[in-house]
Amino acid sequence: MIYPAPLEQGSVIAVTAFSSGINDAAKGRYQLVVTDLKEKGYVIIEGKCLMGNSKHVSAPAAQRADELMSFLLDDTLDAIAAPWGGELAMEILPLLDFDHLKKVKPKWLFGFSDISTLMVVMSTKLNWATAHSPNLMNLVANETETLTANFLTNMATKTGASFTQYASQQHTDKWPDSRINSAAILEPYLKTNWRWLVSPQNGSCLEGRLIGGCWDTLIHLFDTPYLDLKRYAKECDEGVILYLENVEMSPADLVRSILSMKFKGVFTHPKAVLLGRSAYPDTHDKDDLTYHEVIKRHLSDLGIPVLIDMDIGHVPPNLTLINGALARISCEEGSWKLTQSLT
Structure with a gap:
Protein backbone atom coordinates (compact mmCIF):
# COMPACT_ATOMS: atom_id res chain seq x y z
CA MET A 1 0.00 0.00 0.00
CA GLY A 160 4.54 2.84 9.80
CA ALA A 161 2.60 3.79 12.94
CA SER A 162 -0.82 2.64 14.15
CA PHE A 163 -3.97 3.94 15.85
CA THR A 164 -6.65 2.23 17.92
CA GLN A 165 -10.41 2.76 18.13
CA TYR A 166 -13.07 1.14 20.29
CA ALA A 167 -16.69 0.33 19.58
CA SER A 168 -19.02 3.17 20.43
CA GLN A 169 -21.11 2.83 23.55
CA GLN A 170 -24.16 4.20 21.75
CA HIS A 171 -25.22 5.04 18.20
CA THR A 172 -28.11 6.90 16.62
CA ASP A 173 -30.45 6.51 13.67
CA LYS A 174 -31.05 10.26 13.51
CA TRP A 175 -28.69 12.65 11.77
CA PRO A 176 -28.42 16.14 13.29
CA ASP A 177 -30.60 18.70 11.54
CA SER A 178 -27.99 21.20 10.42
CA ARG A 179 -30.58 23.14 8.43
CA ILE A 180 -31.91 24.51 11.72
CA ASN A 181 -28.61 24.58 13.58
CA SER A 182 -25.40 24.60 11.53
CA ALA A 183 -23.45 23.36 14.55
CA ALA A 184 -25.79 20.44 15.34
CA ILE A 185 -23.99 17.33 16.58
CA LEU A 186 -24.74 13.64 16.85
CA GLU A 187 -26.86 12.58 19.80
CA PRO A 188 -26.40 8.83 20.28
CA TYR A 189 -29.11 7.07 22.28
CA LEU A 190 -29.19 3.44 21.11
CA LYS A 191 -26.96 0.75 22.60
CA THR A 192 -24.19 -0.41 20.29
CA ASN A 193 -23.68 -4.16 20.02
CA TRP A 194 -20.94 -5.45 17.74
CA ARG A 195 -21.37 -9.21 17.56
CA TRP A 196 -20.39 -12.30 15.67
CA LEU A 197 -22.75 -13.72 13.11
CA VAL A 198 -20.05 -16.32 12.48
CA SER A 199 -17.17 -16.35 14.95
CA PRO A 200 -13.58 -17.31 14.11
CA GLN A 201 -12.77 -20.98 14.55
CA ASN A 202 -9.71 -20.15 16.62
CA GLY A 203 -9.86 -17.38 19.19
CA SER A 204 -11.80 -14.15 18.84
CA CYS A 205 -9.42 -12.05 16.78
CA LEU A 206 -9.34 -11.04 13.10
CA GLU A 207 -6.32 -9.77 11.19
CA GLY A 208 -6.07 -8.64 7.57
CA ARG A 209 -6.04 -5.67 5.24
CA LEU A 210 -9.23 -3.63 5.07
CA ILE A 211 -11.20 -2.87 1.95
CA GLY A 212 -14.84 -1.90 1.55
CA GLY A 213 -17.52 0.75 1.75
CA CYS A 214 -21.11 1.38 0.75
CA TRP A 215 -22.76 -1.92 -0.20
CA ASP A 216 -25.37 -0.20 -2.39
CA THR A 217 -22.72 1.17 -4.75
CA LEU A 218 -20.00 -1.47 -4.52
CA ILE A 219 -22.44 -4.20 -5.54
CA HIS A 220 -22.26 -2.70 -9.03
CA LEU A 221 -18.44 -2.70 -9.12
CA PHE A 222 -17.54 -6.21 -8.00
CA ASP A 223 -16.04 -8.32 -10.77
CA THR A 224 -15.52 -5.32 -13.04
CA PRO A 225 -12.26 -3.57 -14.04
CA TYR A 226 -12.95 -1.07 -11.25
CA LEU A 227 -13.04 -3.56 -8.38
CA ASP A 228 -11.04 -6.72 -8.98
CA LEU A 229 -11.15 -8.16 -5.47
CA LYS A 230 -9.53 -11.41 -6.58
CA ARG A 231 -6.39 -9.64 -7.79
CA TYR A 232 -6.31 -7.34 -4.78
CA ALA A 233 -6.59 -10.25 -2.34
CA LYS A 234 -3.74 -12.09 -4.06
CA GLU A 235 -1.50 -9.07 -3.49
CA CYS A 236 -2.27 -8.97 0.25
CA ASP A 237 -0.23 -11.67 1.98
CA GLU A 238 -2.09 -11.03 5.25
CA GLY A 239 -5.47 -11.60 3.60
CA VAL A 240 -8.32 -9.17 2.98
CA ILE A 241 -11.13 -8.18 5.35
CA LEU A 242 -14.13 -6.91 3.40
CA TYR A 243 -16.41 -4.39 5.14
CA LEU A 244 -19.83 -3.31 3.87
CA GLU A 245 -22.84 -1.31 5.02
CA ASN A 246 -26.36 -1.15 3.65
CA VAL A 247 -28.15 2.13 3.05
CA GLU A 248 -31.23 1.74 0.89
CA MET A 249 -31.43 -1.90 -0.17
CA SER A 250 -34.60 -3.57 1.06
CA PRO A 251 -34.26 -7.08 2.50
CA ALA A 252 -35.27 -8.54 -0.88
CA ASP A 253 -32.75 -6.31 -2.68
CA LEU A 254 -30.10 -7.43 -0.22
CA VAL A 255 -30.86 -11.11 -0.87
CA ARG A 256 -30.36 -10.56 -4.58
CA SER A 257 -27.14 -8.64 -3.98
CA ILE A 258 -25.68 -11.33 -1.73
CA LEU A 259 -26.63 -14.06 -4.18
CA SER A 260 -25.06 -12.07 -7.02
CA MET A 261 -21.84 -11.83 -5.02
CA LYS A 262 -21.94 -15.56 -4.35
CA PHE A 263 -22.56 -16.35 -8.02
CA LYS A 264 -19.51 -14.24 -8.94
CA GLY A 265 -17.34 -15.81 -6.26
CA VAL A 266 -16.78 -12.52 -4.45
CA PHE A 267 -16.90 -14.10 -0.99
CA THR A 268 -14.13 -16.57 -1.87
CA HIS A 269 -11.56 -13.75 -1.75
CA PRO A 270 -11.86 -12.16 1.75
CA LYS A 271 -10.85 -13.97 4.92
CA ALA A 272 -13.62 -12.23 6.90
CA VAL A 273 -16.56 -9.86 6.44
CA LEU A 274 -17.49 -6.87 8.60
CA LEU A 275 -20.95 -5.35 8.38
CA GLY A 276 -22.25 -2.02 9.59
CA ARG A 277 -25.77 -1.44 10.82
CA SER A 278 -28.45 -1.26 8.11
CA ALA A 279 -30.09 2.10 7.49
CA TYR A 280 -33.06 0.51 5.70
CA PRO A 281 -35.93 0.38 8.22
CA ASP A 282 -37.42 -2.99 9.07
CA THR A 283 -41.19 -3.22 8.96
CA HIS A 284 -43.27 -4.46 11.87
CA ASP A 285 -45.08 -7.02 9.74
CA LYS A 286 -44.15 -10.48 11.02
CA ASP A 287 -44.38 -11.86 7.49
CA ASP A 288 -41.80 -9.43 6.07
CA LEU A 289 -38.12 -10.24 5.82
CA THR A 290 -35.78 -8.26 8.07
CA TYR A 291 -32.17 -7.25 7.57
CA HIS A 292 -30.87 -9.59 10.26
CA GLU A 293 -32.89 -12.49 8.91
CA VAL A 294 -31.35 -11.96 5.49
CA ILE A 295 -27.74 -11.84 6.64
CA LYS A 296 -28.23 -14.81 8.96
CA ARG A 297 -29.82 -16.86 6.18
CA HIS A 298 -27.39 -15.92 3.41
CA LEU A 299 -24.05 -15.09 5.09
CA SER A 300 -23.81 -17.80 7.74
CA ASP A 301 -22.54 -20.35 5.21
CA LEU A 302 -19.55 -18.45 3.81
CA GLY A 303 -17.01 -20.44 5.78
CA ILE A 304 -15.37 -17.26 7.09
CA PRO A 305 -15.97 -15.07 10.17
CA VAL A 306 -18.68 -12.41 9.90
CA LEU A 307 -18.87 -9.55 12.43
CA ILE A 308 -22.05 -7.45 12.33
CA ASP A 309 -23.65 -4.21 13.58
CA MET A 310 -20.40 -2.29 13.61
CA ASP A 311 -19.89 1.48 13.55
CA ILE A 312 -19.74 1.73 9.77
CA GLY A 313 -21.82 3.90 7.49
CA HIS A 314 -25.24 5.51 7.50
CA VAL A 315 -26.27 4.64 11.06
CA PRO A 316 -23.65 6.75 12.84
CA PRO A 317 -21.12 7.07 14.33
CA ASN A 318 -18.39 6.04 11.90
CA LEU A 319 -15.06 4.42 12.55
CA THR A 320 -12.10 5.65 10.54
CA LEU A 321 -11.32 2.62 8.37
CA ILE A 322 -8.21 2.90 6.21
CA ASN A 323 -8.56 0.92 3.00
CA GLY A 324 -5.33 -1.06 2.75
CA ALA A 325 -4.32 -0.77 6.40
CA LEU A 326 -3.41 -3.90 8.34
CA ALA A 327 -6.21 -4.27 10.88
CA ARG A 328 -6.55 -6.28 14.05
CA ILE A 329 -10.03 -6.62 15.57
CA SER A 330 -10.54 -8.28 18.93
CA CYS A 331 -12.93 -8.44 21.85
CA GLU A 332 -11.13 -8.23 25.16
CA GLU A 333 -13.13 -8.46 28.40
CA GLY A 334 -16.29 -7.49 26.55
CA SER A 335 -14.73 -4.46 24.85
CA TRP A 336 -14.29 -4.39 21.07
CA LYS A 337 -10.99 -2.97 19.88
CA LEU A 338 -9.76 -2.14 16.36
CA THR A 339 -6.12 -1.32 15.71
CA GLN A 340 -4.92 -0.28 12.25
CA SER A 341 -1.27 -0.25 11.23
CA LEU A 342 -0.23 1.90 8.28
CA THR A 343 2.36 -0.59 7.06
Missing part, protein backbone atom coordinates in the same frame (compact mmCIF):
# COMPACT_ATOMS: atom_id res chain seq x y z
CA ILE A 2 0.99 3.58 -0.62
CA TYR A 3 0.04 5.83 2.28
CA PRO A 4 -0.38 9.56 1.60
CA ALA A 5 1.34 11.94 4.00
CA PRO A 6 -0.37 12.40 7.39
CA LEU A 7 -2.95 15.18 7.59
CA GLU A 8 -1.79 17.87 9.99
CA GLN A 9 -1.58 21.62 10.35
CA GLY A 10 -0.62 23.10 7.00
CA SER A 11 -2.03 20.20 4.98
CA VAL A 12 -3.90 21.32 1.87
CA ILE A 13 -7.39 19.85 1.35
CA ALA A 14 -9.25 20.38 -1.91
CA VAL A 15 -13.04 20.16 -1.74
CA THR A 16 -15.08 19.07 -4.74
CA ALA A 17 -18.48 17.41 -4.99
CA PHE A 18 -17.89 14.57 -7.44
CA SER A 19 -21.35 13.25 -6.50
CA SER A 20 -24.00 15.44 -4.84
CA GLY A 21 -23.36 19.15 -4.39
CA ILE A 22 -24.25 21.50 -1.56
CA ASN A 23 -27.78 22.87 -1.72
CA ASP A 24 -28.85 26.16 -0.15
CA ALA A 25 -30.00 24.50 3.08
CA ALA A 26 -26.53 23.02 3.68
CA LYS A 27 -24.41 26.11 2.96
CA GLY A 28 -24.36 27.25 6.58
CA ARG A 29 -23.08 23.90 7.78
CA TYR A 30 -20.43 23.77 5.08
CA GLN A 31 -19.12 27.24 5.87
CA LEU A 32 -18.93 26.37 9.56
CA VAL A 33 -16.94 23.20 8.88
CA VAL A 34 -14.53 24.98 6.53
CA THR A 35 -14.02 27.81 9.01
CA ASP A 36 -13.28 25.29 11.78
CA LEU A 37 -10.74 23.46 9.62
CA LYS A 38 -8.98 26.69 8.68
CA GLU A 39 -8.79 27.66 12.34
CA LYS A 40 -7.14 24.30 13.04
CA GLY A 41 -4.46 25.16 10.49
CA TYR A 42 -5.61 23.30 7.38
CA VAL A 43 -5.57 25.03 3.99
CA ILE A 44 -8.84 24.64 2.07
CA ILE A 45 -9.07 24.88 -1.73
CA GLU A 46 -12.60 24.95 -3.12
CA GLY A 47 -13.54 23.57 -6.52
CA LYS A 48 -16.17 24.86 -8.90
CA CYS A 49 -18.18 21.62 -8.76
CA LEU A 50 -19.38 22.22 -5.24
CA MET A 51 -22.26 24.61 -4.71
CA GLY A 52 -25.63 23.66 -6.15
CA ASN A 53 -27.28 20.31 -6.66
CA SER A 54 -29.47 19.40 -9.62
CA LYS A 55 -30.58 15.95 -10.78
CA HIS A 56 -28.60 14.43 -7.86
CA VAL A 57 -25.25 15.97 -8.88
CA SER A 58 -23.18 19.12 -8.51
CA ALA A 59 -22.40 19.34 -12.25
CA PRO A 60 -22.38 17.18 -15.40
CA ALA A 61 -20.20 14.07 -15.20
CA ALA A 62 -17.48 15.42 -17.50
CA GLN A 63 -17.06 18.57 -15.40
CA ARG A 64 -16.95 16.62 -12.15
CA ALA A 65 -14.38 14.22 -13.59
CA ASP A 66 -12.22 17.03 -15.03
CA GLU A 67 -12.13 18.88 -11.72
CA LEU A 68 -11.38 15.73 -9.76
CA MET A 69 -8.57 14.80 -12.17
CA SER A 70 -7.09 18.29 -11.89
CA PHE A 71 -6.97 17.91 -8.10
CA LEU A 72 -5.60 14.37 -8.25
CA LEU A 73 -2.80 15.57 -10.55
CA ASP A 74 -1.94 18.57 -8.34
CA ASP A 75 0.91 17.48 -6.11
CA THR A 76 0.60 20.56 -3.90
CA LEU A 77 -2.53 18.93 -2.42
CA ASP A 78 -2.56 16.48 0.47
CA ALA A 79 -6.20 15.42 0.44
CA ILE A 80 -9.38 15.63 -1.61
CA ALA A 81 -12.73 15.69 0.14
CA ALA A 82 -16.30 15.66 -1.05
CA PRO A 83 -18.76 17.38 1.30
CA TRP A 84 -20.82 14.18 1.46
CA GLY A 85 -21.93 11.27 -0.71
CA GLY A 86 -24.86 11.09 -3.08
CA GLU A 87 -25.98 8.84 -5.89
CA LEU A 88 -23.96 9.07 -9.10
CA ALA A 89 -20.20 9.08 -8.45
CA MET A 90 -20.13 5.95 -10.61
CA GLU A 91 -20.62 8.15 -13.69
CA ILE A 92 -17.12 9.58 -13.46
CA LEU A 93 -15.16 6.32 -13.21
CA PRO A 94 -14.80 5.80 -16.99
CA LEU A 95 -13.66 9.42 -17.35
CA LEU A 96 -10.63 9.13 -15.04
CA ASP A 97 -7.12 8.41 -16.36
CA PHE A 98 -5.82 5.80 -13.92
CA ASP A 99 -2.60 5.21 -15.88
CA HIS A 100 -1.72 8.88 -15.48
CA LEU A 101 -2.57 8.75 -11.77
CA LYS A 102 0.01 6.00 -11.19
CA LYS A 103 2.70 8.66 -11.70
CA VAL A 104 1.49 11.31 -9.24
CA LYS A 105 1.75 11.90 -5.52
CA PRO A 106 -0.99 10.01 -3.64
CA LYS A 107 -3.58 12.10 -1.82
CA TRP A 108 -6.01 11.13 0.90
CA LEU A 109 -9.64 10.72 -0.05
CA PHE A 110 -12.01 10.39 2.87
CA GLY A 111 -15.69 10.07 3.70
CA PHE A 112 -18.43 7.50 3.28
CA SER A 113 -21.53 6.72 1.21
CA ASP A 114 -21.09 7.37 -2.53
CA ILE A 115 -17.56 8.58 -1.82
CA SER A 116 -16.58 4.94 -1.33
CA THR A 117 -17.49 4.33 -4.99
CA LEU A 118 -14.32 6.22 -5.85
CA MET A 119 -12.14 5.37 -2.85
CA VAL A 120 -12.29 1.59 -3.26
CA VAL A 121 -11.30 1.97 -6.91
CA MET A 122 -8.33 4.18 -5.98
CA SER A 123 -7.21 1.68 -3.36
CA THR A 124 -7.51 -1.43 -5.53
CA LYS A 125 -6.29 0.03 -8.85
CA LEU A 126 -3.58 2.40 -7.55
CA ASN A 127 -2.81 0.90 -4.11
CA TRP A 128 -3.49 4.30 -2.52
CA ALA A 129 -4.74 4.07 1.03
CA THR A 130 -8.09 5.87 1.44
CA ALA A 131 -10.22 6.54 4.51
CA HIS A 132 -13.82 5.40 4.99
CA SER A 133 -14.76 7.82 7.71
CA PRO A 134 -17.07 10.62 8.80
CA ASN A 135 -17.87 12.93 5.91
CA LEU A 136 -16.50 16.46 5.68
CA MET A 137 -19.91 17.83 6.67
CA ASN A 138 -19.74 15.85 9.94
CA LEU A 139 -16.55 17.58 11.08
CA VAL A 140 -17.90 20.38 13.24
CA ALA A 141 -15.49 21.47 15.96
CA ASN A 142 -18.03 21.03 18.76
CA GLU A 143 -18.77 17.36 17.98
CA THR A 144 -18.59 15.29 21.18
CA GLU A 145 -19.09 11.78 19.78
CA THR A 146 -15.69 10.13 20.17
CA LEU A 147 -15.25 8.28 16.87
CA THR A 148 -16.21 11.37 14.88
CA ALA A 149 -14.29 13.86 17.03
CA ASN A 150 -11.07 11.80 16.74
CA PHE A 151 -11.10 11.54 12.95
CA LEU A 152 -8.44 14.20 12.31
CA THR A 153 -6.24 12.74 15.03
CA ASN A 154 -6.44 9.35 13.32
CA MET A 155 -5.57 10.91 9.97
CA ALA A 156 -2.40 12.42 11.48
CA THR A 157 -1.00 8.90 11.98
CA LYS A 158 2.37 8.56 10.30
CA THR A 159 3.21 5.81 7.85
